[in-house]
Protein backbone atom coordinates (compact mmCIF):
# COMPACT_ATOMS: atom_id res chain seq x y z
CA UNK A 1 0.00 0.00 0.00
CA UNK A 2 1.61 3.29 -1.05
CA UNK A 3 1.30 6.16 1.48
CA UNK A 4 -0.47 8.23 -1.19
CA UNK A 5 -3.32 5.72 -1.19
CA UNK A 6 -4.03 6.31 2.48
CA UNK A 7 -6.52 9.04 3.34
CA UNK A 8 -6.24 10.92 6.62
CA UNK A 9 -10.00 10.67 6.99
CA UNK A 10 -12.59 8.56 5.19
CA UNK A 11 -16.14 9.79 5.80
CA UNK A 12 -18.86 7.22 5.22
CA UNK A 13 -22.08 8.97 4.22
CA UNK A 14 -22.54 12.27 2.40
CA UNK A 15 -25.49 13.81 4.28
CA UNK A 16 -25.33 17.05 6.33
CA UNK A 17 -23.08 15.38 8.94
CA UNK A 18 -20.59 13.85 6.53
CA UNK A 19 -20.43 16.90 4.26
CA UNK A 20 -19.93 19.31 7.17
CA UNK A 21 -17.17 17.04 8.47
CA UNK A 22 -15.67 17.09 4.96
CA UNK A 23 -15.66 20.92 4.93
CA UNK A 24 -13.85 21.08 8.28
CA UNK A 25 -11.42 18.25 7.46
CA UNK A 26 -10.52 19.56 4.01
CA UNK A 27 -9.98 23.08 5.39
CA UNK A 28 -7.71 21.55 8.04
CA UNK A 29 -5.63 20.12 5.17
CA UNK A 30 -6.58 16.52 5.90
CA UNK A 31 -6.64 14.26 2.84
CA UNK A 32 -10.38 13.63 2.94
CA UNK A 33 -12.59 11.15 1.11
CA UNK A 34 -16.39 10.98 1.33
CA UNK A 35 -17.97 7.65 0.36
CA UNK A 36 -21.65 8.13 -0.51
CA UNK A 37 -23.83 5.37 -1.90
CA UNK A 38 -26.39 7.67 -3.48
CA UNK A 39 -26.68 11.37 -4.28
CA UNK A 40 -24.81 13.60 -1.76
CA UNK A 41 -27.13 15.64 0.47
CA UNK A 42 -28.74 12.92 2.59
CA UNK A 43 -32.29 12.65 3.88
CA UNK A 44 -32.89 16.38 3.97
CA UNK A 45 -32.81 16.47 0.16
CA UNK A 46 -36.18 14.69 0.14
CA UNK A 47 -38.08 17.28 2.15
CA UNK A 48 -39.75 20.23 0.49
CA UNK A 49 -39.11 23.06 2.91
CA UNK A 50 -36.54 23.60 5.64
CA UNK A 51 -37.13 26.67 7.75
CA UNK A 52 -35.03 26.05 10.86
CA UNK A 53 -31.49 26.11 9.47
CA UNK A 54 -29.94 29.46 10.47
CA UNK A 55 -29.30 31.86 7.64
CA UNK A 56 -32.01 30.25 5.49
CA UNK A 57 -35.51 31.23 6.71
CA UNK A 58 -36.89 29.07 3.90
CA UNK A 59 -35.00 26.77 1.56
CA UNK A 60 -35.88 23.53 -0.19
CA UNK A 61 -34.24 20.43 1.25
CA UNK A 62 -32.75 19.64 -2.16
CA UNK A 63 -31.06 23.04 -2.38
CA UNK A 64 -29.71 22.85 1.17
CA UNK A 65 -28.26 19.39 0.46
CA UNK A 66 -26.70 20.63 -2.76
CA UNK A 67 -25.17 23.63 -0.98
CA UNK A 68 -23.54 21.32 1.59
CA UNK A 69 -22.21 19.22 -1.28
CA UNK A 70 -20.78 22.15 -3.25
CA UNK A 71 -19.25 23.62 -0.10
CA UNK A 72 -17.40 20.37 0.68
CA UNK A 73 -16.13 20.09 -2.89
CA UNK A 74 -14.93 23.69 -2.90
CA UNK A 75 -12.35 22.95 -0.21
CA UNK A 76 -11.05 19.85 -1.94
CA UNK A 77 -12.80 16.91 -0.30
CA UNK A 78 -12.96 13.97 -2.71
CA UNK A 79 -16.51 12.63 -3.02
CA UNK A 80 -16.89 9.14 -4.44
CA UNK A 81 -20.01 7.09 -5.18
CA UNK A 82 -19.63 3.81 -3.29
CA UNK A 83 -21.57 1.70 -0.81
CA UNK A 84 -19.52 0.71 2.22
CA UNK A 85 -19.98 -2.97 3.05
CA UNK A 86 -17.63 -3.39 6.03
CA UNK A 87 -14.61 -1.97 7.80
CA UNK A 88 -11.79 -3.37 9.94
CA UNK A 89 -8.98 -2.03 12.07
CA UNK A 90 -5.57 -3.14 10.82
CA UNK A 91 -3.44 -0.37 12.32
CA UNK A 92 -5.36 1.86 9.89
CA UNK A 93 -8.99 1.61 8.85
CA UNK A 94 -9.56 -0.83 6.01
CA UNK A 95 -12.87 -0.05 4.28
CA UNK A 96 -14.50 -2.49 1.88
CA UNK A 97 -16.95 -1.04 -0.65
CA UNK A 98 -19.01 -2.47 -3.48
CA UNK A 99 -16.31 -1.15 -5.84
CA UNK A 100 -13.10 -2.12 -4.03
CA UNK A 101 -11.27 -1.10 -0.89
CA UNK A 102 -9.99 2.07 0.73
CA UNK A 103 -7.46 2.71 3.48
CA UNK A 104 -7.55 5.60 5.92
CA UNK A 105 -5.87 6.65 9.15
CA UNK A 106 -9.29 7.43 10.58
CA UNK A 107 -12.95 7.08 9.62
CA UNK A 108 -16.15 8.92 10.46
CA UNK A 109 -19.37 6.97 10.10
CA UNK A 110 -22.21 9.31 9.14
CA UNK A 111 -24.59 6.94 7.39
CA UNK A 112 -27.73 8.44 8.90
CA UNK A 113 -31.05 6.67 9.03
CA UNK A 114 -33.86 5.48 6.76
CA UNK A 115 -37.63 5.45 7.07
CA UNK A 116 -39.13 2.72 9.21
CA UNK A 117 -41.72 0.60 7.41
CA UNK A 118 -45.14 -0.18 8.88
CA UNK A 119 -44.56 -3.88 8.29
CA UNK A 120 -48.22 -4.58 7.49
CA UNK A 121 -49.69 -6.65 4.64
CA UNK A 122 -49.94 -4.74 1.37
CA UNK A 123 -47.25 -2.16 2.21
CA UNK A 124 -44.49 -3.86 0.24
CA UNK A 125 -46.88 -4.91 -2.56
CA UNK A 126 -47.95 -1.32 -3.19
CA UNK A 127 -44.65 0.42 -2.43
CA UNK A 128 -44.16 2.87 -5.31
CA UNK A 129 -47.77 2.27 -6.41
CA UNK A 130 -49.47 4.37 -3.76
CA UNK A 131 -47.23 3.75 -0.74
CA UNK A 132 -44.44 6.30 -0.33
CA UNK A 133 -42.03 7.89 2.18
CA UNK A 134 -41.43 11.00 0.11
CA UNK A 135 -44.06 13.70 -0.26
CA UNK A 136 -41.65 15.91 -2.20
CA UNK A 137 -41.00 13.19 -4.76
CA UNK A 138 -44.52 11.81 -5.08
CA UNK A 139 -46.94 14.52 -3.86
CA UNK A 140 -47.47 15.84 -7.37
CA UNK A 141 -49.14 12.56 -8.41
CA UNK A 142 -51.95 13.13 -5.91
CA UNK A 143 -53.49 16.28 -7.33
CA UNK A 144 -57.17 16.39 -6.27
CA UNK A 145 -56.88 12.93 -4.69
CA UNK A 146 -57.22 11.71 -1.10
CA UNK A 147 -54.15 10.56 0.81
CA UNK A 148 -53.41 9.33 4.30
CA UNK A 149 -50.27 10.11 6.29
CA UNK A 150 -49.27 7.64 9.00
CA UNK A 151 -47.41 9.10 12.00
CA UNK A 152 -47.53 12.06 14.36
CA UNK A 153 -44.00 13.49 14.52
CA UNK A 154 -42.38 16.42 12.71
CA UNK A 155 -41.94 14.57 9.43
CA UNK A 156 -45.56 13.31 9.33
CA UNK A 157 -47.08 16.69 10.10
CA UNK A 158 -44.73 18.74 7.92
CA UNK A 159 -44.99 16.44 4.93
CA UNK A 160 -48.76 16.06 5.44
CA UNK A 161 -49.17 19.82 5.34
CA UNK A 162 -47.05 19.94 2.19
CA UNK A 163 -49.31 17.32 0.57
CA UNK A 164 -52.34 19.63 0.94
CA UNK A 165 -50.85 21.68 -1.91
CA UNK A 166 -51.90 18.84 -4.21
CA UNK A 167 -54.36 16.55 -2.49
CA UNK A 168 -58.05 17.17 -1.92
CA UNK A 169 -57.84 15.78 1.59
CA UNK A 170 -54.99 14.59 3.83
CA UNK A 171 -55.93 12.31 6.72
CA UNK A 172 -53.30 11.86 9.42
CA UNK A 173 -53.56 8.50 11.19
CA UNK A 174 -51.76 8.51 14.53
CA UNK A 175 -51.50 5.84 17.21
CA UNK A 176 -51.78 8.36 20.06
CA UNK A 177 -54.35 11.04 20.95
CA UNK A 178 -51.95 13.95 20.38
CA UNK A 179 -49.24 14.82 17.87
CA UNK A 180 -45.54 14.78 18.82
CA UNK A 181 -44.57 17.38 16.19
CA UNK A 182 -43.30 20.85 17.10
CA UNK A 183 -46.14 23.18 18.16
CA UNK A 184 -45.73 25.51 15.18
CA UNK A 185 -46.14 22.58 12.78
CA UNK A 186 -49.16 21.27 14.71
CA UNK A 187 -50.88 24.65 14.62
CA UNK A 188 -50.42 24.93 10.86
CA UNK A 189 -51.86 21.46 10.39
CA UNK A 190 -54.88 22.08 12.66
CA UNK A 191 -55.57 25.38 10.85
CA UNK A 192 -55.48 23.71 7.43
CA UNK A 193 -59.05 22.92 6.25
CA UNK A 194 -57.78 20.08 4.03
CA UNK A 195 -56.36 18.13 6.97
CA UNK A 196 -58.23 15.58 9.10
CA UNK A 197 -57.03 13.41 11.99
CA UNK A 198 -57.78 9.85 13.05
CA UNK A 199 -56.52 9.39 16.61
CA UNK A 200 -55.51 6.32 18.63
CA UNK A 201 -55.40 4.26 15.46
CA UNK A 202 -52.99 2.07 13.54
CA UNK A 203 -52.94 0.93 9.93
CA UNK A 204 -53.37 -2.84 9.82
CA UNK A 205 -53.33 -3.37 6.08
CA UNK A 206 -52.87 -1.51 2.82
CA UNK A 207 -55.53 -2.58 0.34
CA UNK A 208 -55.51 -2.21 -3.43
CA UNK A 209 -56.93 -3.45 -6.72
CA UNK A 210 -53.75 -5.23 -7.77
CA UNK A 211 -52.45 -2.11 -9.52
CA UNK A 212 -52.81 0.76 -7.07
CA UNK A 213 -53.72 1.49 -3.45
CA UNK A 214 -57.46 1.93 -2.90
CA UNK A 215 -57.83 2.04 0.91
CA UNK A 216 -56.28 1.27 4.29
CA UNK A 217 -57.68 -0.93 7.04
CA UNK A 218 -57.43 0.91 10.34
CA UNK A 219 -57.90 -0.27 13.93
CA UNK A 220 -58.69 1.95 16.90
CA UNK A 221 -56.34 0.65 19.62
CA UNK A 222 -58.62 1.89 22.45
CA UNK A 223 -61.97 0.51 21.25
CA UNK A 224 -60.68 -2.27 18.98
CA UNK A 225 -63.03 -1.03 16.26
CA UNK A 226 -61.86 -1.64 12.68
CA UNK A 227 -62.69 0.54 9.69
CA UNK A 228 -61.65 1.01 6.06
CA UNK A 229 -60.58 4.46 4.85
CA UNK A 230 -60.64 4.88 1.07
CA UNK A 231 -57.42 6.55 -0.17
CA UNK A 232 -55.25 6.93 -3.25
CA UNK A 233 -51.95 7.21 -1.40
CA UNK A 234 -50.30 6.21 1.88
CA UNK A 235 -47.37 8.30 3.12
CA UNK A 236 -45.53 6.59 5.98
CA UNK A 237 -43.60 8.61 8.58
CA UNK A 238 -43.33 6.35 11.63
CA UNK A 239 -39.73 6.92 12.62
CA UNK A 240 -36.30 6.05 11.40
CA UNK A 241 -34.00 3.05 11.50
CA UNK A 242 -30.21 3.55 11.51
CA UNK A 243 -28.18 2.59 8.46
CA UNK A 244 -25.91 0.24 10.39
CA UNK A 245 -26.71 -3.17 8.89
CA UNK A 246 -23.13 -3.43 7.60
CA UNK A 247 -21.73 -2.78 11.10
CA UNK A 248 -23.42 -5.59 13.04
CA UNK A 249 -20.77 -7.59 14.89
CA UNK A 250 -18.17 -4.95 13.97
CA UNK A 251 -19.07 -1.97 16.17
CA UNK A 252 -20.93 -1.63 19.46
CA UNK A 253 -24.55 -0.67 18.73
CA UNK A 254 -27.48 0.16 21.03
CA UNK A 255 -30.70 -1.92 21.17
CA UNK A 256 -32.15 -0.05 18.19
CA UNK A 257 -28.98 -0.42 16.14
CA UNK A 258 -27.64 3.14 16.51
CA UNK A 259 -23.85 3.39 17.00
CA UNK A 260 -22.65 3.89 20.55
CA UNK A 261 -20.01 6.59 20.96
CA UNK A 262 -18.26 8.28 23.88
CA UNK A 263 -18.29 12.00 24.53
CA UNK A 264 -15.61 12.47 21.82
CA UNK A 265 -17.57 10.69 19.05
CA UNK A 266 -15.28 7.64 19.33
CA UNK A 267 -16.80 4.24 18.63
CA UNK A 268 -15.67 0.89 19.99
CA UNK A 269 -13.09 0.56 17.15
CA UNK A 270 -9.81 2.49 17.23
CA UNK A 271 -9.65 5.32 14.71
CA UNK A 272 -13.37 5.08 13.95
CA UNK A 273 -15.69 7.92 14.95
CA UNK A 274 -19.39 8.52 14.41
CA UNK A 275 -21.74 11.51 14.29
CA UNK A 276 -25.19 12.55 13.15
CA UNK A 277 -28.47 10.64 12.90
CA UNK A 278 -26.70 7.27 13.08
CA UNK A 279 -25.16 8.04 16.50
CA UNK A 280 -27.03 6.82 19.55
CA UNK A 281 -28.50 9.85 21.34
CA UNK A 282 -28.15 12.30 18.47
CA UNK A 283 -30.72 15.08 18.06
CA UNK A 284 -31.87 14.46 14.50
CA UNK A 285 -31.92 17.97 13.12
CA UNK A 286 -29.63 19.44 10.46
CA UNK A 287 -28.22 22.16 12.71
CA UNK A 288 -27.32 19.60 15.39
CA UNK A 289 -25.82 16.96 13.12
CA UNK A 290 -23.81 19.53 11.16
CA UNK A 291 -22.32 20.69 14.47
CA UNK A 292 -21.58 17.07 15.39
CA UNK A 293 -19.73 16.62 12.09
CA UNK A 294 -17.54 19.63 12.83
CA UNK A 295 -16.88 18.61 16.44
CA UNK A 296 -16.03 15.06 15.42
CA UNK A 297 -13.39 16.37 13.03
CA UNK A 298 -11.83 18.32 15.89
CA UNK A 299 -11.55 15.07 17.86
CA UNK A 300 -10.19 13.27 14.80
CA UNK A 301 -7.49 15.91 14.46
CA UNK A 302 -6.45 15.25 18.08
CA UNK A 303 -6.45 11.54 17.36
CA UNK A 304 -4.34 11.88 14.20
CA UNK A 305 -1.84 14.12 15.97
CA UNK A 306 -1.32 11.42 18.59
CA UNK A 307 -1.68 8.21 16.61
CA UNK A 308 2.05 7.81 16.00
CA UNK A 309 2.47 7.21 19.74
CA UNK A 310 2.50 3.61 20.87
CA UNK A 311 -0.51 3.88 23.14
CA UNK A 312 -2.63 6.77 21.92
CA UNK A 313 -5.60 5.67 24.02
CA UNK A 314 -3.63 6.05 27.24
CA UNK A 315 -2.29 9.43 26.25
CA UNK A 316 -5.79 10.50 25.26
CA UNK A 317 -7.13 9.42 28.63
CA UNK A 318 -4.38 11.27 30.49
CA UNK A 319 -4.96 14.47 28.56
CA UNK A 320 -8.69 14.44 29.08
CA UNK A 321 -8.70 13.01 32.57
CA UNK A 322 -11.13 10.34 31.45
CA UNK A 323 -11.68 8.05 28.48
CA UNK A 324 -15.38 8.91 28.55
CA UNK A 325 -18.02 6.24 28.70
CA UNK A 326 -20.05 4.91 25.80
CA UNK A 327 -23.51 6.41 25.70
Ligand SMILES: Cc1cc2nc3c(=O)[nH]c(=O)nc-3n(C[C@H](O)[C@H](O)[C@H](O)COP(=O)(O)OP(=O)(O)OC[C@H]3O[C@@H](n4cnc5c(N)ncnc54)[C@H](O)[C@@H]3O)c2cc1C
Pocket residue numbers: 012013014015016017018035036037038039040041042043044045046047049050051052053082083084085110111112113114155159243246275276277278283284285286287289
Ligand atom coordinates in the same frame (compact mmCIF):
# COMPACT_ATOMS: atom_id res chain seq x y z
C1 LIG B 1 -39.08 14.04 5.81
C2 LIG B 1 -38.00 14.67 6.64
C3 LIG B 1 -38.04 16.03 6.91
C4 LIG B 1 -37.04 16.62 7.70
N1 LIG B 1 -37.10 17.97 7.94
C5 LIG B 1 -36.13 18.56 8.67
C6 LIG B 1 -36.16 19.98 8.90
O1 LIG B 1 -37.06 20.69 8.43
N2 LIG B 1 -35.14 20.52 9.64
C7 LIG B 1 -34.13 19.77 10.17
O2 LIG B 1 -33.24 20.33 10.81
N3 LIG B 1 -34.08 18.42 9.94
C8 LIG B 1 -35.06 17.80 9.24
N4 LIG B 1 -35.00 16.45 9.03
C9 LIG B 1 -33.91 15.67 9.66
C10 LIG B 1 -32.61 15.76 8.85
O3 LIG B 1 -32.88 15.45 7.50
C11 LIG B 1 -31.59 14.77 9.41
O4 LIG B 1 -31.36 15.05 10.78
C12 LIG B 1 -30.24 14.87 8.66
O5 LIG B 1 -30.40 14.67 7.27
C13 LIG B 1 -29.25 13.82 9.18
O6 LIG B 1 -28.05 13.96 8.51
P1 LIG B 1 -26.96 12.77 8.47
O7 LIG B 1 -25.89 13.25 7.57
O8 LIG B 1 -26.61 12.37 9.85
O9 LIG B 1 -27.72 11.53 7.84
P2 LIG B 1 -28.48 11.37 6.36
O10 LIG B 1 -29.04 12.68 6.00
O11 LIG B 1 -29.34 10.21 6.58
O12 LIG B 1 -27.25 11.05 5.42
C14 LIG B 1 -26.59 9.81 5.47
C15 LIG B 1 -26.01 9.50 4.10
O13 LIG B 1 -25.26 8.28 4.20
C16 LIG B 1 -25.47 7.52 3.02
N5 LIG B 1 -25.21 6.10 3.34
C17 LIG B 1 -25.96 5.28 4.13
N6 LIG B 1 -25.39 4.06 4.20
C18 LIG B 1 -24.26 4.12 3.45
C19 LIG B 1 -23.23 3.16 3.13
N7 LIG B 1 -23.25 1.90 3.62
N8 LIG B 1 -22.21 3.54 2.32
C20 LIG B 1 -22.18 4.81 1.82
N9 LIG B 1 -23.13 5.75 2.10
C21 LIG B 1 -24.14 5.40 2.89
C22 LIG B 1 -26.93 7.80 2.65
O14 LIG B 1 -27.15 7.56 1.28
C23 LIG B 1 -27.08 9.28 3.03
O15 LIG B 1 -26.81 10.14 1.94
C24 LIG B 1 -35.98 15.83 8.24
C25 LIG B 1 -35.93 14.46 7.95
C26 LIG B 1 -36.93 13.88 7.16
C27 LIG B 1 -36.84 12.40 6.85
